Every structure is written in structure tokens, then in C-alpha cells.
Amino acid sequence: MTYYVIYDGNCNLCSNLVQALEQIDRGDRFSYMPMQDTAELAKFNITPEDCELGVILINAENPSQRWQGAVASEEIAQLLPIAAPIVSAYRAIPGLKAVGDRVYEQVRDNRYALFGKRETTYRSSYPACTEGCTPFPAE
Structure with missing residues (x-):
């Protein structure tokens, strides 16, 4: 099963996490x-404003199945065999998920101040394109 990860390509933290996932997953x-690829986002009825609420994970085989924010991050980790037991434990410990959700929101809302903003949008080596990648606007 394939999933699309929609991330902030201008965020240093987000781009570095995507690069780490690329190394682990290799596009499998x-x-x-x-989120800066507005033409592709539109094909999923997603706006850049929607993306401000956090990373989005879409089931490519059933695009109506989506996760966003901290829950999307958990699902991504759950899909990686090495991280699945950690996510299960994280979800099982009372109160830990609530704290994690609040931390996610704080990082999301302050990501540029905390980790900086890239001058150019990071484009993955494993792009999610529904039919040929659309060119990005000049930056």
C-alpha cells in the first residue's frame, strides 16, 4: 500500500524529517x-491553508482516508516496522499522547522560528504526483 505525505517543503525540520524517511523507506x-505544490494539492481538494494544520498522510488507494497533524505523524511511524512498537507504547501510556499532541501543535505553529525556513522548497526524490509532476512556481 502506498501513502502520500504532504509536508512543508520550506520548513527545515519538515524537510529533514522527509529526507530521513526517504532514507528509511526508499519510496516503498x-x-x-x-504543500507548496498547489496544483497537486488541488487534485485532493486540499488548500495551502489546510496544510497549516500539520503534515497530511493520504492513503493513495483510498484518498478519502486521511490523517493530519500529530495523528498523521503517528500513522507514518506506525507504518515503519522498526517504529510500530514505540507508537503502540506511546499511545498506550495514559496522558502521553495528549502531551505529544500539544508539543506537536507548538512545534507546528513555531517551526520557522525554531528550525528556520529554507530559501528554496525541498522536493523529494520520491514525488507523489497523480499524473506527471507539475512545475513549481519560480521562488
Whole structure:
């Protein structure tokens, strides 16, 4: 099964995490789309404003199945065999998920201040394109 990960390609933290996932997954489960690719986002009825609420994970075989924010991050980790037991434990410990959700929101809302903003949008080596990748606007 394939999943699309929609991330902020201008965020240093987000781009570095995508690059780490690329190294682990090598395009087996995940393909990636920066939120700056508005033409591709539109094909999923997603706006850049929607993306401000956090990373989005879409089931490529059933695009109506989606996760966003901290839950999307958990699902991504759950799909990686090495991380699945950690996610299960994280979800099982009372109160830990609530704290994790709040931390995610703080990082999401302050990502540029905390980790910096890239001058150019990071484009994955494993792009999620529905039919030929669309060119990005000049930056």
C-alpha cells in the first residue's frame, strides 16, 4: 500500500524529517508532496491553508482516508516496522499522547522560528504526483 505525505517543503525540520524517511523507506510505502505544490494539492481538494494544520498522510488507494497533524505523524511511524512498537507504547501510556499532541501543535505553529525556513522548497526524490509532476512556481 502506498501513502502520500504532504509536508512543508520550506520548513527545515519538515524537510529533514522527509529526507530521513526517504532514507528509511526508499519510496516503498511513501511518496512526498510539498504543500507548496498547489496544483497537486488541488487534485485532493486540499488548500495551502489546510496544510497549516500539520503534515497530511493520504492513503493513495483510498484518498478519502486521511490523517493530519500529530495523528498523521503517528500513522507514518506506525507504518515503519522498526517504529510500530514505540507508537503502540506511546499511545498506550495514559496522558502521553495528549502531551505529544500539544508539543506537536507548538512545534507546528513555531517551526520557522525554531528550525528556520529554507530559501528554496525541498522536493523529494520520491514525488507523489497523480499524473506527471507539475512545475513549481519560480521562488
